[in-house]
Amino acid sequence: xxxxxxxxxxxxxxxxxxxxxxxxxxxxxxxxxxxxxxxxxxxxxxxxxxxxxxxxxxxxxxxxxxxxxxxxxxxxxxxxxxxxxxxxxxxxxxxxxxxxxxxxxxxxxxxxx
Amino acid sequence: xxxxxxxxxxxxxxxxxxxxxxxxxxxxxxxxxxxxxxxxxxxxxxxxxxxxxxxxxxxxxxxxxxxxxxxxxxxxxxxxxxxxxxxxxxxxxxxxxxxxxxxxxxxxxxxxx
Numbered sequence: 001x002x003x004x005x006x007x008x009x010x011x012x013x014x015x016x017x018x019x020x021x022x023x024x025x026x027x028x029x030x031x032x033x034x035x036x037x038x039x040x041x042x043x044x045x046x047x048x049x050x051x052x053x054x055x056x057x058x059x060x061x062x063x064x065x066x067x068x069x070x071x072x073x074x075x076x077x078x079x080x081x082x083x084x085x086x087x088x089x090x091x092x093x094x095x096x097x098x099x100x101x102x103x104x105x106x107x108x109x110x111x112x113x
Numbered sequence: 114x115x116x117x118x119x120x121x122x123x124x125x126x127x128x129x130x131x132x133x134x135x136x137x138x139x140x141x142x143x144x145x146x147x148x149x150x151x152x153x154x155x156x157x158x159x160x161x162x163x164x165x166x167x168x169x170x171x172x173x174x175x176x177x178x179x180x181x182x183x184x185x186x187x188x189x190x191x192x193x194x195x196x197x198x199x200x201x202x203x204x205x206x207x208x209x210x211x212x213x214x215x216x217x218x219x220x221x222x223x224x225x226x
Contacts, residue, residue, distance in 0.1 A: 043217035051212035105155035
């Protein structure tokens with residue numbers, strides 16, 4: 001069965017520091033992977049997705065993620081955090097032939113001045 | 114561009130009462146989903162639908178029923194609400210293809226007292 005694991009329910013960084021949010025997936029077939037962001041009291045919006053092709057994927061707001069098949073990982077990074085990046089981030093997976101989109105438990109990013 | 118619209122946005126129910134949450138999408142998507150979001154547990158799939166007139170169970174279907182009589186609408190029903198169903202409920206929709214993302218509504222915050 002497909003699943004994702006997000007390490008760390010909370011990550012704290014200083015403004016201007018590197019952001020690294022971890023996601024590992026479990027899948028018996030090549031997965032499609034997604035990162036979503038949720039701002040307080042809002043729904044989820046797509047940050048970026050990996051389908052096929054280039055393993056380094058660029059998304060909105062300066063975020064990017066790299067698909068590493070050997071490590072079964074799809075970590076999200078941003079070189080320099082901004083206060084407006086404070087939100088909850090979810091990794092999700094869907095496999096070929098599977099209709100369901102499965103989410104991780106989320107990581108709350110805290111950004112301090 | 115309405116996207117995915119959920120009604121109501123907030124609701125307080127007494128234990129044992131019933132209610133229906135409505136999800137409407139205007140993107141002509143085939144797939145629709147109902148998730149619940151609880152602290153520390155991410156988003157868990159309640160039920161989903163792959164087309165008009167079809168529904169299927171997700172991870173946590175007990176205590177909920179759904180219907181998809183029209184392609185654009187997906188209804189989530191609680192027949193006899195319980196305090197354990199206090200949660201934030203999100204509806205989402207997507208195209209058929211596994212490499213496409215899901216679009217989310219703004220959520221319904223439900224409290225059962």
